[in-house]
Amino acid sequence: MIMKKIIKSKNISNESLDGWLIDHCILTEGNLISSIIPESKLPNDYEKKYEVIDLGNSFVLPGLIESHAHFQFSATPDAYKIYFEENDLQKMERAKNNAKIALYSGVTTIRDLGAPNELIFPLKSLIDNDEIDGPEIFPTGTPLTIENGHCWFFGAIANDTKEICSIIEKQLKLGAAHIKIMASGGYFTPSSNPRISQYSFKILNEVVNFCNDNDTYLCAHTLSNESTKSCIDAGVHNIIHGRWFDKSLDKSYKFEEDYSKKISDKGIFVDSTISKHLLEYESKLKGEKQRKPNPNVINSEPTLEEIINIFRKLDNDNVDIIGALDMGMSQAFFDKCVASAWAHVEWLGFDHWKAIRSITSLNAKALKIDNYKGSLKKNYIADIVSFRSDPTLNIRNLETNPNSVIKAGKAIKINGQII
Numbered sequence: 001m002i003m004k005k006i007i008k009s010k011n012i013s014n015e016s017l018d019g020w021l022i023d024h025c026i027l028t029e030g031n032l033i034s035s036i037i038p039e040s041k042l043p044n045d046y047e048k049k050y051e052v053i054d055l056g057n058s059f060v061l062p063g064l065i066e067s068h069a070h071f072q073f074s075a076t077p078d079a080y081k082i083y084f085e086e087n088d089l090q091k092m093e094r095a096k097n098n099a100k101i102a103l104y105s106g107v108t109t110i111r112d113l114g115a116p117n118e119l120i121f122p123l124k125s126l127i128d129n130d131e132i133d134g135p136e137i138f139p140t141g142t143p144l145t146i147e148n149g150h151c152w153f154f155g156a157i158a159n160d161t162k163e164i165c166s167i168i169e170k171q172l173k174l175g176a177a178h179i180k181i182m183a184s185g186g187y188f189t190p191s192s193n194p195r196i197s198q199y200s201f202k203i204l205n206e207v208v209n210f211c212n213d214n215d216t217y218l219c220a221h222t223l224s225n226e227s228t229k230s231c232i233d234a235g236v237h238n239i240i241h242g243r244w245f246d247k248s249l250d251k252s253y254k255f256e257e258d259y260s261k262k263i264s265d266k267g268i269f270v271d272s273t274i275s276k277h278l279l280e281y282e283s284k285l286k287g288e289k290q291r292k293p294n295p296n297v298i299n300s301e302p303t304l305e306e307i308i309n310i311f312r313k314l315d316n317d318n319v320d321i322i323g324a325l326d327m328g329m330s331q332a333f334f335d336k337c338v339a340s341a342w343a344h345v346e347w348l349g350f351d352h353w354k355a356i357r358s359i360t361s362l363n364a365k366a367l368k369i370d371n372y373k374g375s376l377k378k379n380y381i382a383d384i385v386s387f388r389s390d391p392t393l394n395i396r397n398l399e400t401n402p403n404s405v406i407k408a409g410k411a412i413k414i415n416g417q418i419i
């Protein structure tokens with residue numbers, strides 16, 4: 001028998017996520033929303049036909065969608081070191097725990113942007129088969145990189161288009177939803193240089209075409225001026241970080257403003273990971289230990305204000321800035337998805353609903369799942385989260401510990417109680 005539920009709440013977000021429906025109910029059948037109606041329209045005998053969940057005077061949103069996670073990491077300043085100390089079993093236990101934490105914090109869908117194949121695909125199966133609690137994972141598996149390049153220690157090494165495409169084919173067979181490429185060096189990997197491109201424009205362009213032909217999409221990590229421009233010109237689907245380090249230490253940083261309009265015209269989604277900066281900033285204020293900087297960017301990092309101003313410019317040019325925390329990196333704990341909405345309001349000046357959309361419906365669009373996830377409407381997956389106080393009045397009312405979580409119609413946490 002298909003389970004039918006009625007989920008009542010004083011405030012339910014409307015389809016377009018720009019206002020509340022007052023005193024409404026979400027009716028679910030199995031894993032889907034069958035309708036959303038005013039409480040006054042419920043049939044007289046509804047309690048006999050439905051299981052009723054009353055969320056009272058809460059604020060109900062679609063389940064949160066995190067677009068940037070790495071399940072294998074600890075989210076502590078020594079995440080890199082810990083990764084090398086743990087064996088495969090310990091890494092898997094950590095990943096399972098991270099999945100649980102994310103789900104209980106309201107994240108029902110998550111894109112993993114780079115993890116060992118032997119960890120992420122089994123983790124996804126355990127969750128899909130209901131053996132452990134966790135969000136639905138859209139994995140990339142092992143990312144593409146070069147020898148000693150960014151994340152070489154769990155990446156697939158490939159130097160030219162032919163090698164890259166054969167790895168992509170393998171990843172798709174394993175069940176990758178999308179592909180991650182390290183277009184520049186990265187901050188996290190001491191042997192790689194964030195100022196240097198790992199792949200040419202020509203290669204990136206050919207890989208984008210290959211992904212389009214194979215019904216997948218390319219997410220490109222990029223920190224250097226040269227690689228960021230190549231990624232934009234090549235039309236990758238999703239720019240990750242999108243920073244502007246110059247090749248030379250003297251110039252340090254070189255943002256080219258006209259590229260902002262190009263990103264917008266091409267419809268490229270930008271994952272700013274600015275929320276991770278917010279969490280690091282707040283942790284630093286508390287005097288907590290921070291991660292060590294990459295040796296190639298020491299003393300030449302842009303100020304927070306410079307970074308914020310670049311993303312404000314992008315936002316002014318209508319670039320889609322998506323919610324993306326980089327979960328697993330230092331301070332980016334698995335219950336902090338909402339920090340992206342905080343940063344978008346407090347640092348980028350988004351209005352509250354726009355910030356909420358950046359961790360729900362906009363992320364669904366970026367993941368190409370917006371035809372069945374990311375909004376509360378008929379025939380969408382019944383992924384639901386409720387908060388105690390109104391997040392449109394204060395964005396920090398998006399707590400890391402929401403009151404209730406329902407994933408694909410299944411009650412996970414109701415009024416503070418894990419089910």
Ligand SMILES: [Zn+2]
Pocket residue numbers: 068069070113326
């Ligand atoms: Zn990342």
